[in-house]
Amino acid sequence: MFSDIAKKVNEFKAAHPEANVIRLGIGDVTKPLPSAIINAMHAAVDEMANASTFRGYGPEQGYDFLVNTIVENDYKARGLDISADEIFVSDGSKSDTGNIGDILGLDNIVAVTDPVYPVYVDTNVMAGRAGELQANGKWNKLVYIPCTSENDFIPSLPTEKVDIVYLCYPNNPTGTTLTKDQLKVWVDYALQNKVLILFDGAYKEFITESDVPHSIYEIEGAREVAIEFRSFSKTAGFTGTRCAYTVVPKTVMGYTKTGEKISYNKLWNRRHTTKFNGVPYIIQRAAEACFSAEGKKQIKDIIDYYMNNAKIIREGLASEGLQVYGGVNSPYIWVKTPKGMTSWGFFDYLLNDLHVVGTPGVGFGPSGEGYLRLTAFGTLENTKEAVGRLKKISI
Ligand SMILES: *Cc1c(COP(=O)(O)O)cnc(C)c1O
Numbered sequence: 001m002f003s004d005i006a007k008k009v010n011e012f013k014a015a016h017p018e019a020n021v022i023r024l025g026i027g028d029v030t031k032p033l034p035s036a037i038i039n040a041m042h043a044a045v046d047e048m049a050n051a052s053t054f055r056g057y058g059p060e061q062g063y064d065f066l067v068n069t070i071v072e073n074d075y076k077a078r079g080l081d082i083s084a085d086e087i088f089v090s091d092g093s094k095s096d097t098g099n100i101g102d103i104l105g106l107d108n109i110v111a112v113t114d115p116v117y118p119v120y121v122d123t124n125v126m127a128g129r130a131g132e133l134q135a136n137g138k139w140n141k142l143v144y145i146p147c148t149s150e151n152d153f154i155p156s157l158p159t160e161k162v163d164i165v166y167l168c169y170p171n172n173p174t175g176t177t178l179t180k181d182q183l184k185v186w187v188d189y190a191l192q193n194k195v196l197i198l199f200d201g202a203y204k205e206f207i208t209e210s211d212v213p214h215s216i217y218e219i220e221g222a223r224e225v226a227i228e229f230r231s232f233s234k235t236a237g238f239t240g241t242r243c244a245y246t247v248v249p250k251t252v253m254g255y256t257k258t259g260e261k262i263s264y265n266k267l268w269n270r271r272h273t274t275k276f277n278g279v280p281y282i283i284q285r286a287a288e289a290c291f292s293a294e295g296k297k298q299i300k301d302i303i304d305y306y307m308n309n310a311k312i313i314r315e316g317l318a319s320e321g322l323q324v325y326g327g328v329n330s331p332y333i334w335v336k337t338p339k340g341m342t343s344w345g346f347f348d349y350l351l352n353d354l355h356v357v358g359t360p361g362v363g364f365g366p367s368g369e370g371y372l373r374l375t376a377f378g379t380l381e382n383t384k385e386a387v388g389r390l391k392k393i394s395i
Helices: 002-015 035-048 064-078 093-103 118-127 180-193 232-236 264-275 281-289 293-318 343-354 380-390
Strands: 087-090 110-114 143-146 164-168 196-200 226-231 244-247 253-255 261-263 324-326 332-336 371-375
Touching (some): 035 281, 093 226, 093 264, 164 180, 180 196, 226 232, 253 264, 343 371, 343 380
Parallel strands (some): 110 164, 164 196, 196 226
Antiparallel strands (some): 253 261
């Protein structure tokens, strides 16, 4: 999908070189790293130049200074019981949500919400768990759980047997969330049915409402059934800097074919130390700086900036009578296409008539048809200009 979008945008620009095309389709941050993080990186670079402070291979799971800071700030401070040996620092949640399949059996049945972050589907296709692609755009061995305006984007429990489910909240691409009660339904289901929940919390820092969980471990029982993925990419502008972590509680158990219990923590530790040699020292110092008082304040200012853009998009489009979702606890706004247009039909209209680029919802899965994703990661100026054009919508 993203190459199709690039092709259409480039063709349009070649034909209309004078047009000011605004991209509200990007899933990447645009603000630079704040000074607290840059200063920590500079200091770490200098340490690398000195024999007494130089670092070579570090612990594959991450340096203690970072792991302990994560435990203190992201878990203990919220009253959550996660220990240092349950945290695995990595180069990204894209890699982790894909690599986790290394420790899971190939005949497991995988469920995904639909629409979905494409990495979960594509990595299972590569591993051989997805089966064959059908004419309706679905892989025949995957279980798709539709999330649309008809069910308020709240996934219902699968009716067939499932072993693994990916949940991402706040959600990319819909920008919607689950409340604690709604997420508890899934944790209870997983406990009763021996289902492993792979919970992607890449957008937790964008949460503004109090009944939305920041971590799945806020739900009682989740320590028995859930692995949590977190990334500094969107929350702290690390998309190009690369640092994330995965939490595998020692209490989460898998089962062999004969029903024997296996610790996923041990399996993941083995996988991680075998195939990964750690995140660079300089980058881990940068990640640590996200938790200093200055770092927290600077990061919050950037998130507030993006969330102000989200508000402008959401309110601007809603005032024109468009149906919009998300944008309250996430940087994504999920727009219902007007007058029954297809995702690509609306994309083409926005590009050709308003010179605004979105992302067609259908690219995230069959249930994304009839929607388009806009993001709040642009500049304030461009966001205002794009919303002004969208107000002139004539369909
Ligand atoms: C951006 C994003 C990530 C972060 O991926 P990184 O590899 O850490 O940059 C993870 N999950 C979702 C759903 C995302 O949108």
